Amino acid sequence: MAPTRTVKNKHAGGGGKSSSAGGSSSSKSGPKRSSSSGVSKPKSKSGPKAKLPATQVKGRPNLPGLDKHKKKKARVYTEKELGIPELNMITPVGVTKPRGKKKGKVFVDDRESMTTILAIVQAEKEGQIESKIMRARQMEEIREARKAEADKKESERKAKLEDTKEVLRRKRKRNAGGKDGKGGEDDGENIKAYAATGTKAAKPRKKRVSFAAE
Amino acid sequence: MRVLTDAEMKTVLDKLANYMSDLKSLIAPLEDGDRYVFRLNHSRVYYVKLSIANLATSISRDALLSLGTCIGKLTKTGKFRLHITALPIIASGARHKIWIKENGAQPFLYGSNVVKAHVGRWSEDCPEHQGCVVYSMADIPLGFGVTARSTAEARRLDPTGIVCFRQSDCGEYLRDEDTLFAS
Numbered sequence: 001m002a003p004t005r006t007v008k009n010k011h012a013g014g015g016g017k018s019s020s021a022g023g024s025s026s027s028k029s030g031p032k033r034s035s036s037s038g039v040s041k042p043k044s045k046s047g048p049k050a051k052l053p054a055t056q057v058k059g060r061p062n063l064p065g066l067d068k069h070k071k072k073k074a075r076v077y078t079e080k081e082l083g084i085p086e087l088n089m090i091t092p093v094g095v096t097k098p099r100g101k102k103k104g105k106v107f108v109d110d111r112e113s114m115t116t117i118l119a120i121v122q123a124e125k126e127g128q129i130e131s132k133i134m135r136a137r138q139m140e141e142i143r144e145a146r147k148a149e150a151d152k153k154e155s156e157r158k159a160k161l162e163d164t165k166e167v168l169r170r171k172r173k174r175n176a177g178g179k180d181g182k183g184g185e186d187d188g189e190n191i192k193a194y195a196a197t198g199t200k201a202a203k204p205r206k207k208r209v210s211f212a213a214e
Numbered sequence: 215m216r217v218l219t220d221a222e223m224k225t226v227l228d229k230l231a232n233y234m235s236d237l238k239s240l241i242a243p244l245e246d247g248d249r250y251v252f253r254l255n256h257s258r259v260y261y262v263k264l265s266i267a268n269l270a271t272s273i274s275r276d277a278l279l280s281l282g283t284c285i286g287k288l289t290k291t292g293k294f295r296l297h298i299t300a301l302p303i304i305a306s307g308a309r310h311k312i313w314i315k316e317n318g319a320q321p322f323l324y325g326s327n328v329v330k331a332h333v334g335r336w337s338e339d340c341p342e343h344q345g346c347v348v349y350s351m352a353d354i355p356l357g358f359g360v361t362a363r364s365t366a367e368a369r370r371l372d373p374t375g376i377v378c379f380r381q382s383d384c385g386e387y388l389r390d391e392d393t394l395f396a397s
Contacts, residue, residue: 092290092291092292105219106219106220107216107217107218107219107220108217108218108219108220108223109217109251111241111243111249113220114223114241115238115241117220117223117224117227118227118237118238118240118241120224121224121227121228121231121237122227122231122237122238124228124231125228125231125232129309129341129344132341132342132344133339133341136341136342136364136366140366
């Protein structure tokens with residue numbers, strides 16, 4: 001019988017009862033509250049009942065002081081205060097705004113300032129184009145010089161080749177002229193030797209000379 | 215509609231200086247005491263007479279569709295892009311020119327680059343990657359572009375070699391009709 005009554009009481013005005021009982025007789029209110037909380041827990045979390053733990057806390061003198069102390073400790077620092085390097089994010093060049101400058105736009109409307117900007121821009125551009133042309137000319141000169149050098153080398157090489165050819169031809173003629181009187185056998189041998197050595201007939205002699213020097 | 219800022223003005227003039235030799239004529243005072251100014255509306259830059267720009271202040275930004283000559287668009291990254299509508303202004307003071315033959319006009323107006331075989335004449339002493347205006351042989355400006363080779367190098371090039379990279383051509387009036395005047 002007793003538990004059913006307590007439940008009814010709780011619905012009717014448990015909060016008021018507890019608040020009134022808190023000061024006068026703690027021994028009476030104590031068991032009642034415990035019984036009510038034992039019967040239905042989820043309802044104790046609702047609005048009026050939620051204040052119950054607060055009354056209990058009031059009874060302890062040191063708790064509010066402790067809370068204040070905790071709040072002071074929990075200070076949140078911003079990233080700027082800590083000096084942490086910013087995340088490596090991509091910002092387009094045109095979008096970045098310099099810090100410490102005055103906010104807002106500086107408009108150019110008067111003719112003088114416009115002329116000044118125009119003159120600066122034009123001078124810059126002229127300089128760039130001039131340097132471009134100069135560089136192109138220099139490159140062209142270098143290219144021409146290289147080409148001329150390559151042509152010269154080529155002609156020299158050809159001339160040398162022609163000279164060696166001429167020398168070989170002359171030697172061949174001389175040999176042919178000297179051995180004409182001796183007979184056909186020598187001539188046949190000579191042709192065989194030429195066929196074996198080919199155009200590199202002069203090389204073995206060179207080698208012999210170099211070995212002799214050692 | 216508003217006046218251009220210092221940085222914006224510099225960017226715009228810098229781009230125009232690629233193609234034009236004489237920029238001062240752009241803002242020179244006219245005979246009637248008026249002068250041309252640059253105005254910005256919806257990130258498009260307009261080249262307009264000051265008197266007309268002053269009249270246009272009575273129209274709200276949203277309601278103002280266009281005024282004067284639109285010369286290009288300022289991108290969100292702070293760069294400036296010239297439109298084909300700026301061609302008459304650029305052509306009046308072009309620094310370097312290329313004239314293309316009859317057979318090259320159509321390919322250019324359809325959006326291709328200029329090849330050496332199509333070139334009739336070109337200005338001397340033109341460096342590489344420099345802005346130039348493309349004309350027909352009858353001296354009608356067709357568009358503008360950037361040189362691919364210097365004049366000296368272009369002489370040694372094959373007939374099929376590209377001489378000028380197209381930036382904009384009159385064919386855009388038809389091809390980009392929808393986006394040219396409104397974003």
